[in-house]
Amino acid sequence: TQLLEQSPQFLSIQEGENLTVYCNSSSVFSSLQWYRQEPGEGPVLLVTVVTGGEVKKLKRLTFQFGDARKDSSLHITAAQPGDTGLYLCAAHFSGNTPLVFGKGTRLSVIA
Amino acid sequence: ETGVTQTPRHLVMGMTNKKSLKCEQHLGHNAMYWYKQSAKKPLELMFVYSLEERVENNSVPSRFSPECPNSSHLFLHLHTLQPEDSALYLCASSRTGGDTQYFGPGTRLTVL
Numbered sequence: 715t716q717l718l719e720q721s722p723q724f725l726s727i728q729e730g731e732n733l734t735v736y737c738n739s740s741s742v743f744s745s746l747q748w749y750r751q752e753p754g755e756g757p758v759l760l761v762t763v764v765t766g767g768e769v770k771k772l773k774r775l776t777f778q779f780g781d782a783r784k785d786s787s788l789h790i791t792a793a794q795p796g797d798t799g800l801y802l803c804a805a806h807f808s809g810n811t812p813l814v815f816g817k818g819t820r821l822s823v824i825a
Numbered sequence: 826e827t828g829v830t831q832t833p834r835h836l837v838m839g840m841t842n843k844k845s846l847k848c849e850q851h852l853g854h855n856a857m858y859w860y861k862q863s864a865k866k867p868l869e870l871m872f873v874y875s876l877e878e879r880v881e882n883n884s885v886p887s888r889f890s891p892e893c894p895n896s897s898h899l900f901l902h903l904h905t906l907q908p909e910d911s912a913l914y915l916c917a918s919s920r921t922g923g924d925t926q927y928f929g930p931g932t933r934l935t936v937l
Binding site: 718744745747749754755756757758759762802804806811812813814815816817818 | 829831865866867868870873881915917923925926927928929930931933
C-alpha cells in the first residue's frame with residue numbers, strides 16, 4: 715500500500731510568521747499535487763509538480779519537489795488569516811494509478 | 826464560476842431513505858470520481874468513471890450505487906445507509922484518468 719505522510723498534522727501560527735509543511739512517501743511519485751480545502755468546501759488545486767527538484771512559486775507560497783521524487787514541501791511566507799485551511803498533498807505513483815491523498819495539515823493563522 | 830458543481834450541498838436522511846447525489850462538470854473532462862471524506866482519514870476513492878465506463882470500484886458497499894449517464898454528469902444513489910456513512914462526499918473530474926483532478930464543493934451527508 716502506497717502512503718503519503720503529511721506533517722505536521724496541525725499548525726497554529728500568528729499572522730506574519732513563516733511556515734513549512736511536508737509530504738513524504740517511501741515510493742517514487744510520478745506527479746504530486748497540493749490542494750487547499752476550506753471548511754465545508756472541496757479541495758482547490760494549488761499546484762502540480764512533476765519534475766524532481768522542481769520549485770514553483772504562487773505569490774507567498776513556494777512548492778518544492780524533492781530530487782528523488784519521494785517528498786515535497788510547501789513553504790508559506792508571511793502567513794495571513796486567509797491562508798487558514800487544510801493543506802492536502804496527493805500523488806500519482808505511476809501514470810494512470812488512482813490519486814493517493816495524505817491526511818493533510820490543518821493550518822490556522824491567527825490575526 | 827466553478828467547473829464542478831454538486832447538489833445538494835447538505836443532506837440529512839434516515840437509514841431507510843433513498844436519495845441521490847448529483848455532480849456536473851463543465852470542463853470537458855472524460856474522467857469523473859466519487860470520494861468520501863471522513864474526519865481524521867485521508868480522502869477515500871470510491872468510484873472512477875472514464876469515458877462513462879466504471880474503471881474503479883474500491884470495495885464500496887452495495888448501498889452506494891454510482892451512475893454516469895454521460896461524460897458531464899455523475900450520480901451517487903444512496904439506499905439503506907448507516908450512521909457511519911455520514912461524511913463529506915466529493916466529486917472530481919480530470920481530462921484523462923491520470924491527470925490533475927478538479928473537485929466540486931461536496932455534499933455534507935448526515936445519516937440519522
